[in-house]
Amino acid sequence: MSHAATEQHDVVIVGGGGAGLRAAIAIAEENPAFSVACVSKVYPMRSHTVTAEGGAAGVIKPSDSLEDHIYDTISGADWLADQDAVEYFVHRAPEEMVQLEHWGCPWSRMPDGSVAVRPFGGMKIERTWFAADKTGFHMLHSLFQTTLKYGNIVRYDEHFATKLLLDDAGRCRGCAAIELRTGTVRAVLGRSVIICTGGAGKAFPFTTNGAIKTGDGMAMAYRAGVALKDMEFIQYHPTGLPGTGILITEASRGEGGILVNKDGRRYLEDYDLGEALDVSDPRHPQKRAMELGPRDKLSQCFVKEMWAGRTIRTKDGEVVHLDLRHLGEAKIDRRIPFVRELARNYAGIDPVHQPIPVRPVVHYVMGGIDVNSESATDIAGLYAAGECACVSINGANRLGSNSLTELLVFGAQAGRNAARFAMENPDLELGGLESQARDEGERIRRAYFSAGARRAGSADGGGASERIAVLRNELHEAMEDGAGIYRNQESLEKTCDKIAELKERYANVSLDDHTNSFNTELTAALELSSLLDVAETIAHSGRERTESRGSHQRLDHPDRDDDDFLAHSLAFRTEDGGAPRIEYRPVTITKWPPGARTYGADSGLKREAEGSGTGGPSAADGNTE
Amino acid sequence: MSKERASASAGRVGSGEQVAGSPVATDERTITLELFRYHPETDAEPRFQSYEVPYNEDWVVLDAINWIKDHVDGTVTHRWSCRMGVCGSCGMMVNGEPVLTCAAFLKSYFPFAVRVEPLVNFPVERDLVVSMDGFMDKLEAVKPYMIRDDVNDTSGGEFRQSPAELAKYKQFSMCINCMLCYAACPVVGHEEGFLGPAALALGHRYNKDSRDHGRSERMDVMLSDEAMWGCTFVGECSVVCPKHVDPAGAIQQAKAMGAQEYFKAFVMPKGAGA
Ligand SMILES: Cc1cc2nc3c(=O)[nH]c(=O)nc-3n(C[C@H](O)[C@H](O)[C@H](O)COP(=O)(O)OP(=O)(O)OC[C@H]3O[C@@H](n4cnc5c(N)ncnc54)[C@H](O)[C@@H]3O)c2cc1C
Ligand code: SF4
Ligand code: FES
Numbered sequence: 001m002s003h004a005a006t007e008q009h010d011v012v013i014v015g016g017g018g019a020g021l022r023a024a025i026a027i028a029e030e031n032p033a034f035s036v037a038c039v040s041k042v043y044p045m046r047s048h049t050v051t052a053e054g055g056a057a058g059v060i061k062p063s064d065s066l067e068d069h070i071y072d073t074i075s076g077a078d079w080l081a082d083q084d085a086v087e088y089f090v091h092r093a094p095e096e097m098v099q100l101e102h103w104g105c106p107w108s109r110m111p112d113g114s115v116a117v118r119p120f121g122g123m124k125i126e127r128t129w130f131a132a133d134k135t136g137f138h139m140l141h142s143l144f145q146t147t148l149k150y151g152n153i154v155r156y157d158e159h160f161a162t163k164l165l166l167d168d169a170g171r172c173r174g175c176a177a178i179e180l181r182t183g184t185v186r187a188v189l190g191r192s193v194i195i196c197t198g199g200a201g202k203a204f205p206f207t208t209n210g211a212i213k214t215g216d217g218m219a220m221a222y223r224a225g226v227a228l229k230d231m232e233f234i235q236y237h238p239t240g241l242p243g244t245g246i247l248i249t250e251a252s253r254g255e256g257g258i259l260v261n262k263d264g265r266r267y268l269e270d271y272d273l274g275e276a277l278d279v280s281d282p283r284h285p286q287k288r289a290m291e292l293g294p295r296d297k298l299s300q301c302f303v304k305e306m307w308a309g310r311t312i313r314t315k316d317g318e319v320v321h322l323d324l325r326h327l328g329e330a331k332i333d334r335r336i337p338f339v340r341e342l343a344r345n346y347a348g349i350d351p352v353h354q355p356i357p358v359r360p361v362v363h364y365v366m367g368g369i370d371v372n373s374e375s376a377t378d379i380a381g382l383y384a385a386g387e388c389a390c391v392s393i394n395g396a397n398r399l400g401s402n403s404l405t406e407l408l409v410f411g412a413q414a415g416r417n418a419a420r421f422a423m424e425n426p427d428l429e430l431g432g433l434e435s436q437a438r439d440e441g442e443r444i445r446r447a448y449f450s451a452g453a454r455r456a457g458s459a460d461g462g463g464a465s466e467r468i469a470v471l472r473n474e475l476h477e478a479m480e481d482g483a484g485i486y487r488n489q490e491s492l493e494k495t496c497d498k499i500a501e502l503k504e505r506y507a508n509v510s511l512d513d514h515t516n517s518f519n520t521e522l523t524a525a526l527e528l529s530s531l532l533d534v535a536e537t538i539a540h541s542g543r544e545r546t547e548s549r550g551s552h553q554r555l556d557h558p559d560r561d562d563d564d565f566l567a568h569s570l571a572f573r574t575e576d577g578g579a580p581r582i583e584y585r586p587v588t589i590t591k592w593p594p595g596a597r598t599y600g601a602d603s604g605l606k607r608e609a610e611g612s613g614t615g616g617p618s619a620a621d622g623n624t625e
Numbered sequence: 626m627s628k629e630r631a632s633a634s635a636g637r638v639g640s641g642e643q644v645a646g647s648p649v650a651t652d653e654r655t656i657t658l659e660l661f662r663y664h665p666e667t668d669a670e671p672r673f674q675s676y677e678v679p680y681n682e683d684w685v686v687l688d689a690i691n692w693i694k695d696h697v698d699g700t701v702t703h704r705w706s707c708r709m710g711v712c713g714s715c716g717m718m719v720n721g722e723p724v725l726t727c728a729a730f731l732k733s734y735f736p737f738a739v740r741v742e743p744l745v746n747f748p749v750e751r752d753l754v755v756s757m758d759g760f761m762d763k764l765e766a767v768k769p770y771m772i773r774d775d776v777n778d779t780s781g782g783e784f785r786q787s788p789a790e791l792a793k794y795k796q797f798s799m800c801i802n803c804m805l806c807y808a809a810c811p812v813v814g815h816e817e818g819f820l821g822p823a824a825l826a827l828g829h830r831y832n833k834d835s836r837d838h839g840r841s842e843r844m845d846v847m848l849s850d851e852a853m854w855g856c857t858f859v860g861e862c863s864v865v866c867p868k869h870v871d872p873a874g875a876i877q878q879a880k881a882m883g884a885q886e887y888f889k890a891f892v893m894p895k896g897a898g899a
Contacts, residue, residue: 029777042704043757045802046712060783098779104771104834106791106798113785137711138798145769145827157761181750210706243683246709342709345728469695512699515666518751521699 006187006434009037009154010422011415012174014161014217015196016040017047018136018407019386019414021143023194026415028150034419037188039156039177041212041523044144048198048210049407052136053249053338054120055128056404058093061117064125066090073402074592076122076294077395078550079566080230082588085373085391089402089409096408097129105142106131108335118335119254119287120401122294122599126254126287128401133249133338139404156188160523161216163440164193164224164382165433171425172224172382173433176440180523183516185441187434191422192381194414195221195369199387202527203535204362205476208240208247217388219530221369222537226377227570227583229390230367231534232542232552235398236485238298240361241347242316248358250400252339252351253291255331256284257324259298260355261310267320268293271301274600279326293599296397296551299360303485314357321355328352360485364403366394366551367541370570373588375414381421385414392568395587396550448522449514464508468524471502471509475528475535478502483539488556492543496579499536503577506532537571537580544582545569562594654680656731657738658689660701663749671749673740674698680735687715687726690741690753702752710867713801716808717753718742723808723865744808760804763820766846767828772839790835797830797875799868806862806872812852819852822862822872829875832882841886848883856880 011027013020016038027036040047059069069090074081101107101115108116108130119126131138147153159177165187167173174189197217201209222228238259239248253259256279261267266276274289285292302320305311311318324332324339329352332340343349343356368390375383375391386407393406447453475498482495506529513521547561548554567584574581655677663671676697678689687705694701705715708727715726720740731739747755775781806822807813813821820828828847832840847853856876863873 042706042712042714043761043802046704046706046714048706048712050712050801051707051709095779098783099777101783102771102776102779102836104831104836106795106834107783109786109788109791111788113787113790115783134711134799137801141798141800145764146771148765149768149770157757210708210712212706244708345710467696468699515664515700517665518702518754520702521694524699 005184006189006430006437007037007156008430009188009190010034011418012037012039012188012190012193013196014039014175014193014220015047015198015386015388016042016044016155016157017196017198017386018049018140018143018404019411020044020047020194020196021140021147022408022411023196023385023415023418024147024153025143025150026412027419028152030416030419031423032152034152034422036153037156037190038147038153039159039161039175039188041158041160041180041216043157044147044155045141046212047140048213049136049140049404051208051210051247052139052404053133053247054251054254055118055130055135055401056097056139056408057120057123057128057399057401058097058405059090059127060094060097060115060129061127064127068124069093069127071592072123072288073393073399074395075595075597076397076399077393078397078560078597079562079592079594080233080395080549080568080587081393082373082391083590083592084588086393087590088373089391089393089406092409092413093405096405096412100139100142100408103142103146105138108132118251119285119292120399121250121253121292121298122288122399123292123401124288128251128254130251133251133336136404156186159186159188160526161220162444162526163436164220165189165436166224166379167429168432169380171380175220176437178444178523180518183519185437185444187437189430189433191425192383192418194418195382195384195388196386196411196414197388199365200531200534201362201365203475203531203538204234204479205473206240206245206480207362208237208245209362214527214530215365215388215534216527216530217384218369219533221377221382221384222533222571222573224379224382225573226379226382227370227572228367228534228537229370229568229570230392230395230541231365231537231571232545232569233366233394233396233550234362234483234538235295235364235366235551236299236360237295237363238302238360239322239358240363241342242314242319242357242359244346245361246342246346247361247363248322248339248343248356249336250295252322252324252336253285255324255335256327257291257322259291259358260321260323261305262312263310266290267305267310268298268301271297271304272598272600273297273301289600294397295363295400297599299485300553302360312357317359319357319359322358323355324351325353325355364398366390366392366396366398374417375410376417381425383414383418385410390568396552444522448509448511448525453510454514465510466505466508468509468521468528471506472528472531475499475502475531479535479538483542486553486555487542488554489543492539495539496536496543499532499539500579503532503536540580541569541571541582566594656680656689656735658693659738659740660690660693660752661742662752664751675738680731682732684731685727686717686719686729686731686739686741689731689739690726702754704754711801713803716744716803716805718745718808723805725803725805725867728867744804746807746810746813747804757804760802760807760821760823763824764802764827766820767824768839768843768846769827769831771831771834771837772842773837784836786835793835794830794833797826797833797870800826800870801868803867805865805867809861809865811859811861812856816852816855818850819855820847820850822876823870825850825853825879826870826872826875829879832879844883844886847879848886853880
């Protein structure tokens, strides 16, 4: 780790995924004289937004209403979402979606040239915009390519941020980041900072998340004193490919795919999710019912089927079948070609002729860095947006296709607010910040490269040497065993204890690689340290929440408890870096008091009359791209 | 808030099974990986290093490299993220062919050794990692964004585009920037300034987009790339492209468009005509 080089900008963004790039453009537009730094550990177009398949929600069609999108989101969240934030989100969504269209996103279209929308789980009306089934890919590339237009967006590609830099007044002024090519630690400084580092699915073994989703930004904010909110809420997507965890998008069910158990039964109808209409019935697929129920419920149904012995055994574990055959080759190729490609390549299955084996897979972290409805944290000058942040619009269960829209709406909002903060708050002293970055470089060198760290790794060095992969695998096992789809006090306590043990053993981690240039073993070690902190907040927040809500299901506390837990959990780092302190903050309720969460026949609740029986997707068949 | 204990099982999903990233070998067989090694701080010359890896039918080459890094040699350096063929990070030469290592299955090489090298036609940073600087500059050069005055005015709703208009450029918008086509292209190797297949296909993607008004601006850049005219339509780029972008086809179309444009500019004063 060579000494720190300092770079100065107006706003620093950590993360070059959908949220980070949207924020960057918002700042460049808000103040063209501003210099915007975008720090990313991978080239922006490698960010995990690229893998999103199904689509992005936004009310655009006359048959839809903002009110319905709000209600679907709040009920989908099991009332843990802040309703003021949800209202803002739903109102801003259409404009953001159109903006992305103007920036070139190749949305699938209707014959009249308007954008096409498809149904998605937990959504009462079809409102999910899509670019075939590569929506995230097209969104990310459109955003990235648009940033190339702005000379004032300065990219720090392949820079790994390790620490937030706060000045003496407690204001966030930038980050320390390792330039991978050289191993140099830089201080990237600005007058405000936005964290957009994405999720942390890699805390679990079986996940749709790529290698880079290790919760680094969450850990950085947590270590700087910001709470991590609602971390116990982890989304399992019901349809991942066994073995690899590769996602088969919900759009495959939006297009009419069905889930069956080993007896060929559409088992979801046994769990209050509605009636299994024949696939030839024009009302199939029914919105907010059966296969288009919300993800938490569908994943829970899988486990119950497994317990009842009605799932299918394969060499990669228990599965159910996602059957798309009735859609026919033409529709599959037109609407969900990537599903066919993935199933063929990675499962050896052609969905045109065979059902796809699927099982629940860790997909998304509902919780994240505690921000208010303006995307601001409690630290002056520090903002967060995207999957790493918790506003919260996702509450106890995110609806599919709300996340991509969230990146746009809150990425833009965070960008504007961080830009305004920077305009209102002039520069302060730099000195302390530079030396902090130097200290950070020194800390990393000592911890991973010093003679002591090397000795830990050698045979005669006291024997306590730990390999990254071993610790990571034990963490994975502990999370899956104790903090999976169904949890209880005992399982969570065990996981908490195990994580404490792993954190201790982490001190003895030793690397094979003590060189500077492109040291990806070092970054893997830093990522593991992020995961340990994030996992600890998940397990402890889960242990403290003695109720069941959305994705957090406690076998020992099976009911929702609004008296005690209509509240966000806030996990604060404690002084000694041990177990977090958990506090609670009430959920903001504006117009929608907590109600029963129903899907299937009475899914519409008070709005039952509308939309029921309207049948297939509005972008029905044949006509869209 | 009570915290009584419950005895029910926590319903583990996925216990003890093979998952990507922490793979478990299924049998005793092994396969040899010969990895290209080069470290700028310590090596004067690149070399190859062999590793025995447990053979698993379901593994891709990337899984085997990750297994080596995790369990045998943490100094092995490569890029990857999605493991589903869409982030574009993991392109390498495998037995001399440019491929996505997350989409190249060991079973198509077994029982023979697999030789893995960094993509050719790029400077090597370290081991299997190449420098992307030049590639990124080329992407930027073709102005790959919507050019029109009202691009930030959302008040009129979406710009209309029919499915047929979308189909005109859709294929060229599928590029994941994996750079395999640059490793396959005979011109890229010789002409440093050549924008190359992916960048030209990207420029062409915007030129063909009915919503865009920036064609002439973009064509100025593309046509001034003399090497584009030198592209002899070998078509290797389209053969190796994992996303069927057909950059060779895009270049041919761009050339035809360019010849037309050139002709118009020559016989008509600027601004006249379409
Ligand atoms: C397979 C899959 C399919 C999905 N499909 C959908 C869908 O159809 N609809 C939907 O709404 N949502 C979907 N989601 C969810 C959605 O895609 C993600 O929540 C969202 O894209 C996250 O975007 P982001 O910008 O917050 O983070 P990311 O895109 O993950 O970007 C994070 C950025 O932070 C950077 N970074 C991280 N750590 C560091 C560090 N230490 N230093 C520097 N930089 C760092 C990374 O380099 C990256 O640029 C899907 C998710 C997955 C995994
Ligand atoms: S055109 Fe194809 S081969 Fe070339 S970079 Fe794009 S996806 Fe890769
Ligand atoms: S790892 Fe993303 S394309 Fe191979």
